[in-house]
Amino acid sequence: KAGVTQTPRYLIKTRGQQVTLSCSPISGHRSVSWYQQTPGQGLQFLFEYFSETQRNKGNFPGRFSGRQFSNSRSEMNVSTLELGDSALYLCASSLQGASEKLFFGSGTQLSVL
Amino acid sequence: DQQVKQNSPSLSVQEGRISILNCDYTNSMFDYFLWYKKYPAEGPTFLISISSIKDKNEDGRFTVFLNKSAKHLSLHIVPSQPGDSAVYFCAAVTNSGYALNFGKGTSLLVTP
Numbered sequence: 001k002a003g004v005t006q007t008p009r010y011l012i013k014t015r016g017q018q019v020t021l022s023c024s025p026i027s028g029h030r031s032v033s034w035y036q037q038t039p040g041q042g043l044q045f046l047f048e049y050f051s052e053t054q055r056n057k058g059n060f061p062g063r064f065s066g067r068q069f070s071n072s073r074s075e076m077n078v079s080t081l082e083l084g085d086s087a088l089y090l091c092a093s094s095l096q097g098a099s100e101k102l103f104f105g106s107g108t109q110l111s112v113l
Numbered sequence: 114d115q116q117v118k119q120n121s122p123s124l125s126v127q128e129g130r131i132s133i134l135n136c137d138y139t140n141s142m143f144d145y146f147l148w149y150k151k152y153p154a155e156g157p158t159f160l161i162s163i164s165s166i167k168d169k170n171e172d173g174r175f176t177v178f179l180n181k182s183a184k185h186l187s188l189h190i191v192p193s194q195p196g197d198s199a200v201y202f203c204a205a206v207t208n209s210g211y212a213l214n215f216g217k218g219t220s221l222l223v224t225p
Binding site: 004006033035040041042043044045048055056058090092097098099101102103104105106107 | 210
């Protein structure tokens with residue numbers, strides 16, 4: 001069974017631009033959640049999608065948004081990029097929800113210059 | 114507000130010895146705890162978990178201990194191997210929670 005796939009692996013953007021990250025969950029997993037990992041803060045929950053609906057959201061500004069498609073694939077968008085958005089963005093999938101055992105992708109490393 | 118704390122950013126252990134990684138939490142409603150291991154350039158992978166109805170769970174070389182009264186859990190790796198060198202994250206969730214709460218991680222280095 002294929003794991004969680006995230007694309008692209010690396011991105012370099014400049015301040016003010018916007019970016020879209022993609023995540024394909026494990027087949028059969030309906031929940032996709034996104035985390036931001038920074039050296040000083042560990043993994044912080046961004047949001048979770050289930051059956052194309054955002055079920056929960058972490059404490060991030062509205063510049064961070066996402067969506068989920070009918071095949072459970074998910075995208076995350078960050079608009080008006082700031083230097084502080086430089087981080088590793090991790091997608092995780094699970095069968096039912098973001099509060100159970102999660103299976104993570106390798107992440108997208110975003111650098112904002 | 115960090116509800117899960119890993120107060121040791123790094124730990125170095127010799128091969129063959131025991132590695133003990135610690136995690137403290139502040140929310141007494143947490144009832145499910147997980148440990149993840151992360152290698153550079155890879156996503157975290159699930160290692161072991163424990164429910165609050167237990168105080169110990171073993172899986173091969175890995176054992177997690179939970180002390181609810183102290184709001185403390187620890188991961189023991191015996192014996193430690195160089196391949197165990199990674200960042201270890203502790204995570205916790207309540208039974209009504211909607212996301213895992215992660216600590217900041219402890220970087221373990223196992224030296225030959």
